[in-house]
Amino acid sequence: MNRQFVLVMIVIAAVFAAATAFAQQHRPYDQIMKDVGATFASLKKNLDANSAAAAIEDAAKLQGLFKETEAFWAPLKTKDAVDFAKRASDAAAAVGVAAKSDTKAALESYTGLQKNCAGCHFSHREDTGKGFLIRP
Numbered sequence: 001m002n003r004q005f006v007l008v009m010i011v012i013a014a015v016f017a018a019a020t021a022f023a024q025q026h027r028p029y030d031q032i033m034k035d036v037g038a039t040f041a042s043l044k045k046n047l048d049a050n051s052a053a054a055a056i057e058d059a060a061k062l063q064g065l066f067k068e069t070e071a072f073w074a075p076l077k078t079k080d081a082v083d084f085a086k087r088a089s090d091a092a093a094a095v096g097v098a099a100k101s102d103t104k105a106a107l108e109s110y111t112g113l114q115k116n117c118a119g120c121h122f123s124h125r126e127d128t129g130k131g132f133l134i135r136p
């Protein structure tokens, strides 16, 4: 084997590895968002029902899910998505804190949190009609 051939093989292997890594990441991201969607709905229900303890639990779970979201976007160097994830995590924390004293006030923070969902979806989610794609 000559040197050039070896080099070409290494490059091909690297590209293939990167492509597989990206493809593998998509599935977990999908799952994070499904979890986010379900927990976000549950949070609203619990706030509406004035179930503070359950709402605080949902808010804490969302905070963790958005840390995961942030970790997904960081290597893609998509700064605004990372920022949306950070702000969403902070907003989820704020909902949790507010819910401790007043679930009505917590609903306001909930609306603030929702803006980050919409902001990131507008810039980075593509609706194909059959499902959603990530647009880095």
Ligand code: HEC
Pocket: 026, 029, 030, 031, 033, 034, 036, 037, 040, 069, 073, 081, 082, 084, 085, 088, 113, 114, 116, 117, 118, 120, 121, 124, 125, 126, 132, 133, 134, 135
């Ligand atoms: C940092 C960006 C970002 C933030 C913040 C974000 N999302 Fe997403 N979301 C995406 C992208 C990109 C997709 C499309 C890819 C996918 O479905 O995996 C998506 C998909 C989804 C889906 C569809 C999942 C599926 O595949 O069935 C739901 C539901 C969802 N998001 C809910 C939410 C909710 C609710 C919030 C806020 C509480 C939120 N997201 C915040 C980027 C984000």
